[in-house]
Amino acid sequence: DADVTQTPRNRITKTGKRIMLECSQTKGHDRMYWYRQDPGLGLRLIYYSFDVKDINKGEISDGYSVSRQAQAKFSLSLESAIPNQTALYFCATSQTGVNQPQHFGDGTRLSIL
């Protein structure tokens, strides 16, 4: 089983709809992250969380919100989806420490028509 699981893997929806992407982890890491990936732009951080009570905005948080329901669960919501939010979304986790790498899920491919 994957250590970082994202659901759904693919989603097609319409402009204006509310969408939730979910992430769960079995690694026991405190830190969790949401990124989006667009061709030519690399990874851009949307939100990150150090624990259930600590949520931080990333580089591109406008139009997104998150919820850290438990140490193992971190959800990303698009309240009213728009076409330029079409992208590949990744959840990641990490332990605390400058020498700690991140561990990524397999991504959610989101298309907004």
Place this chain on the structure above:
Amino acid sequence: GNSVTQMEGPVTLSEEAFLTINCTYTATGYPSLFWYVQYPGEGLQLLLKATKADDKGSNKGFEATYRKETTSFHLEKGSVQVSDSAVYFCALRSYSGGGADGLTFGKGTHLIIQP
């Protein structure tokens, strides 16, 4: 602030060729350096890391050496295979110089290996 610069590609090589993907960084403090690989349809996976100057990270035939004097962490492999076709990301982590939770990624290098 911190930054990572890598060649964007695509880089196209023949099977068994020697590979170098350049990565240079700007950082304050003492960053750790990472290479991640992303295969088609998958998330990023840690390929190797180095946490201090002159350390060499290695995995699956890939190597990279942390060069503080040239602020570089170039990825090398002696003989590439078709299965190495992927996108490679150079990254650093440092709690000095900014970046959310100290994390800074390059934009990725798309590597294509032809048989």
